[in-house]
Amino acid sequence: MGSIFDLSAAVRLYLLSCFVVSVDFTLGLGQSQDTEFTFLLPAGRTECFYQTSTKNGSLEVEYQVIAGAGLDVGFTLISPSGYKLASEFRTSDGIHTVEPTEDGDYRLCFDNSFSKLSEKMVFFEVIVEGQPGDAWGDEEWADMAEPESMVEYKLEDIRETMDSVHRHLDRSRQLQTMLRAFEARDRYLLEDNLWRVSFWSSMSLLVILTVAVTQVYTLRRLFDDKRVCKP
Amino acid sequence: MRSCKKIKTLPTGYALYFHIGETEKKCFIEEIPDETMVIGKYRTQLWDKQTGSFLPATPGLGMHVEIKDPDTKIILSRQYGSDGRFTFTSHTPGEHQICLHSNSTKMALFAGGKLRVHLDIQVGEHTNNYPEIAAKDKLTELQLRARQLLDQVEQIQKEQNYQRYREERFRMTSESTNQRVLWWSIAQTLILIVTGIWQMKHLKSFFEAKKLV
Numbered sequence: 001m002g003s004i005f006d007l008s009a010a011v012r013l014y015l016l017s018c019f020v021v022s023v024d025f026t027l028g029l030g031q032s033q034d035t036e037f038t039f040l041l042p043a044g045r046t047e048c049f050y051q052t053s054t055k056n057g058s059l060e061v062e063y064q065v066i067a068g069a070g071l072d073v074g075f076t077l078i079s080p081s082g083y084k085l086a087s088e089f090r091t092s093d094g095i096h097t098v099e100p101t102e103d104g105d106y107r108l109c110f111d112n113s114f115s116k117l118s119e120k121m122v123f124f125e126v127i128v129e130g131q132p133g134d135a136w137g138d139e140e141w142a143d144m145a146e147p148e149s150m151v152e153y154k155l156e157d158i159r160e161t162m163d164s165v166h167r168h169l170d171r172s173r174q175l176q177t178m179l180r181a182f183e184a185r186d187r188y189l190l191e192d193n194l195w196r197v198s199f200w201s202s203m204s205l206l207v208i209l210t211v212a213v214t215q216v217y218t219l220r221r222l223f224d225d226k227r228v229c230k231p
Numbered sequence: 232m233r234s235c236k237k238i239k240t241l242p243t244g245y246a247l248y249f250h251i252g253e254t255e256k257k258c259f260i261e262e263i264p265d266e267t268m269v270i271g272k273y274r275t276q277l278w279d280k281q282t283g284s285f286l287p288a289t290p291g292l293g294m295h296v297e298i299k300d301p302d303t304k305i306i307l308s309r310q311y312g313s314d315g316r317f318t319f320t321s322h323t324p325g326e327h328q329i330c331l332h333s334n335s336t337k338m339a340l341f342a343g344g345k346l347r348v349h350l351d352i353q354v355g356e357h358t359n360n361y362p363e364i365a366a367k368d369k370l371t372e373l374q375l376r377a378r379q380l381l382d383q384v385e386q387i388q389k390e391q392n393y394q395r396y397r398e399e400r401f402r403m404t405s406e407s408t409n410q411r412v413l414w415w416s417i418a419q420t421l422i423l424i425v426t427g428i429w430q431m432k433h434l435k436s437f438f439e440a441k442k443l444v
Contacts, residue, residue: 035247035351038260047257049249121260126247145365145372154373161377168384172391193409200416207420211427218431222438 057130080104301325
């Protein structure tokens with residue numbers, strides 16, 4: 001009965017190394033650095049952030065205004081050579097990608113000068129690819145840890161761990177579906193609310209008008225009746 | 232065979248930087264679940280008028296870091312040097328506010344009032360120091376990588392639990408708004424009808440008193 005354990009040690013080692021390499025590829029060899037900040041932008045101010053990048057990389061900027069009257073902010077993206085790559089006036093969110101990037105500092109500015117009173121809370125994320133030394137390569141991982149020994153039970157260990165990860169991810173997906181359903185329900189509830197507010201406001205208006213007309217009519221009837229009755 | 236083990240730390244890529252004025256306070260918000268560790272690292276540079284560039288800052292030029300929890304209670308308020316590293320672990324889920332301001336008053340003299348701050352804030356499983364974990368638990372390479380995957384997934388789960396709690400609060404707010412709208416509309420209609428009847432009765436008795444009807 002041929003099974004994996006009948007193979008020679010050399011072949012097993014080879015299979016394991018193949019597995020390691022494929023795991024490495026799935027974990028992502030792309031080196032990218034992800035920075036995100038949520039900050040308060042006072043009224044009437046402009047705040048700028050700078051990101052250094054290397055030649056022929058890529059830069060992605062995504063921003064969103066989370067709080068503050070109007071939920072809008074002005075945004076500009078300026079390249080190291082001073083060229084204005086993006087300029088938006090009073091938008092609530094945006095996403096910009098620069099590829100390939102120049103060598104130097106890119107400047108992102110958020111402008112709240114049009115607002116006299118309200119402070120904005122802005123969330124932004126900068127993803128830079130092609131930076132040196134962001135992710136660990138194979139050698140660094142191997143250096144950090146003890147050398148591998150005993151190949152036989154390793155596959156079993158790996159399978160168990162991967163199973164556990166798989167189960168957790170499944171649970172994550174289930175929770176996400178549940179949350180999505182709740183969110184949809186809340187949205188419908190709010191839409192119903194809106195309809196109810198409109199309906200009852202109209203009813204109120206109708207009642208007001210009816211009451212006003214009835215009042216006027218009753219008054220006039222009081223006068224008319226007496227005039228008729230008096231000789 | 233490896234006789235000496237090199238403990239390599241992740242080399243820092245280029246972090247985001249910004250300029251800060253003398254008495255200016257910059258605040259960043261981190262919305263995180265509970266029991267999450269946050270590590271912030273910053274590096275300052277001073278503008279040198281002579282060379283026309285930014286140089287590493289002189290010691291004595293420090294930054295004051297103040298961190299508030301979601302109940303606006305201060306959990307960290309400390310002075311750090313020109314290069315600093317601050318850590319905190321959240322005990323309540325919600326919006327934590329990290330504020331930085333420079334403590335120096337001499338900056339205007341030296342630097343023309345400009346200080347460059349490189350800031351990097353890591354949350355959750357990004358704070359784990361893998362070489363240290365490998366050495367402590369004596370893990371092999373695959374075990375270490377699997378450990379990293381598990382940490383990542385754990386963080387995702389924590390984040391989702393927090394989302395569920397936030398959604399519940401949102402749902403409660405929404406339902407109370409709904410109730411209020413309904414009751415006020417009914418009350419308003421009743422008030423109007425009652426006012427109308429009262430007005431008519433009052434006017435009728437007034438006219439009768441004045442012998443007009």
